[in-house]
Amino acid sequence: MKTFTVEEVAQHNKADDIWIIVDGKVFDVTKFLSEHPGGKKVLVKMAGKDATKKFKQFHNDAIMQRVGLPMQIGVIGAEKKEEAPKPVAAAAAAAAAPLTPGKLVSADEARFGDGFPYGDPNWYQDWNSPYYNESHMRLRKVIREFAEKELMPYCHEWSEAKAIPREVVKKVAQAGFLNAASGAGTNPSVASLLPYPLPAGIKHEEFDIFHEFICVDELARCGSGGLLWALQGGLSIALPPVMNFAPEPIKKKVVPECLAGEKFIALAITEPSAGSDVAGLKTSAEDKGDHFLLNGEKKWITQGAYADYYVVAARTGGAGMGGVSLLLVERAWEGVEARYMDVMGMWGSGTSYITFDDVKVPKTHLIGKLNEGFKYIMHNFNHERLGIVMQANRLARVCIEEAFTYSMKRKTFGVRLIDHPVIRNKLGHMIRQCEATHAWLENIMYQIKTLPEASQPARLGGPVALLKAQSTQTFEFCAREAAQIFGGLAYTRGGQGEKVERLYREVRAYAIPGGSEEIMLDLGIRQATKNFEKRSKI
Incomplete structure (x- = not known):
């Protein structure tokens, strides 16, 4: 890409010839004047100048990806040569080491993601974990790169249009993520029916509930429940009864079509x-x-x-x-x-x-x-509710990440929001609830991975129901507090508060479907009581 000096950019400072600088990148915004949502004057005032601070004050990264980058014409100064990235497998193998207690690697090798406090699960940030291995870390990297490039920048546009393009669903399918997020990846009975390989080169026999979790979790990081449900809402709750109980001709017809993104x-x-x-x-x-x-x-x-x-x-x-x-x-x-x-x-x-x-x-x-349909419905309820928990808790974490990021740059009364004790108190309560929910979720997923399948409905139905209520109430709390931190920006569709505004509207879709919070709390206690009485013969 062509390089420019600051002085060269400064010469393009008139209404019919406007260049600006954002993060060292040079943009020609002349033809964008009439389309700018804030009006022409905003851009004219920054003509020929570095607009980084102003841009970040009013816009999120998705706007840059979707609207800004197509207008980029160059960079400031000598173009920086980027280091050749490590092969995915090698990088993942290095990062996997700290997950095994007693093995140490450098902090740089162990960390993954943007690094905002509590913006990711703690095993992304060099904490040891018994649940994940190299294949999980490889999958995490692949799906994050896909989501940040192909999905995240367009979530607001698709939400406002109230439609997700069919070609997007097919692209997600071709990457293998529909196989993973639907439960098909952990279902050996349909291994031969998958239209595309599982993502990140993972073999069917090694794919587990934690791989499925990573796919759902990373897709949820886009901050759009509507996108999640448009991609795999039906797959995760309607396809399992077909995979597990439908006659073979039906299964062979329906499963491949749906996992290919060709049918819904x-x-x-x-x-x-x-x-x-x-x-x-x-x-x-x-x-x-x-x-x-x-x-x-x-x-x-x-x-x-x-x-x-x-x-x-x-x-x-x-x-x-x-x-x-x-x-x-x-x-x-x-x-x-x-x-x-x-x-x-x-x-x-x-x-x-x-x-x-x-x-x-x-x-x-x-x-x-x-x-016997009721039995088949109940058979998938734990999987359905766990999917809701996976999504709800990452969406709560999105609220934390968005609010934390915003509080680091927004100033009121002469100081950053993060420097106000009341804001830190809000973030603290959001974080403690999200981390507790995440730990409980991982514990239950480990039981699903290790317990005999026949024993799981009786043993895990109650805990999963309680966890669903925990996750949706945590999500609602985090969405509310994030909206308070963003203020008026969270009351406006689009812009910096885009994700928080959208998620605040979507909370009810998690608290009610799959069993309302009230039903879930009651079910959890009823099952606990029943199991106790059965064991103690009261």
Whole structure:
């Protein structure tokens, strides 16, 4: 790229010829004058000058990536030669060493990420951990580079458009991240159906729940629940019943299409009058010999507005949980209608209202056995809720990272925000809750990795439910406190407070779906009581 001196840039200081400097980069913003959201005068005042301080006062890094860099024409001074990066495997292997207690490496080798206090889990910052190895660190590096380049700069644009481009979903799929984030990576029964390899060259037999966690966690770092749910909202909750219980022809057709990002699948359980009370659903599927006749309504269905397949919970038997079955319904069938719902947050994830009017469902599309659908729903609840926890806690951490970064540069009453005790108090409470939740999550994931699968529902259902409530309340607290730190910027869509404003709207989508906080807290105590009484024979 061409180099310029400060004096050369200073000559381009008129309204019809404006260059500015930001972080040592030179930009020609002449044609951008009429498009600048703050008006022409803002740029004219900085014509020919170093605008770094002003730019960082009002903009975030995503604006530079998306809007600024295309206008860059050069750099100031001699172009700095960058060191050739270490091969990913070598760098990851070096960084993996401190994860094994007793082995030491230099601090530079051990650290990963931007280094903002508590902006990343502590194992990113040279803390020892028993949970991760070289493959986890390799995956972490690959997905962060992908997310920062391909996703993060465009989250606001996609959110405002209330749509994620299909080509973006396919690109994420080709990188192997849909395999990872959907649970398919840890499911040996579908290893042969994956349309693309797992990311970072990880083999299926070594892929574990912690790899899945890293994928979800790093994607969540983009700070957009709408993006997360548009990418893998249906995959993580609707595809597992198909992977685990659907007939082989259905599995072989649906799984590859969805993991390739070519088709979308949604879980249709919630109804206008039946949310957490799954056993009370009213949608019916009447036996007509060679098919079921499906009638009913579903509401608040993630990705339902544009899904190609629906995993539908319908009543095929008597009242209660014993009369529920799961059916795979195709969007193209006559009698299926889905329409968008206008909701508070998660824009772009296709929240919908669906009606089934005399839909003929072939019996070959029955998932598992008749009237055992409730069991299949429960089978995936721990995975669904853990996915919510993974996302919610990273989104809470995003609030911490954004607020901490902003407080280091914003001044009030002559000092930085971080120098005010009240701001440090807010950050302290945000951090302690987020770190506690993260540690609990890692503990439970280790149980999932090591306990016999058959014992997990009874042993982990209650703790996972409590953890979900913990994570969503932590997220809500952090979003609220971050908004207070940002002030008016968090009340404005776009700009420096973009992520915080969006996340504040999206909190409810984590606190209610997958089991509301009230239901989760009650479930956790009921299961603990039941297990105790069973063991002690009270």
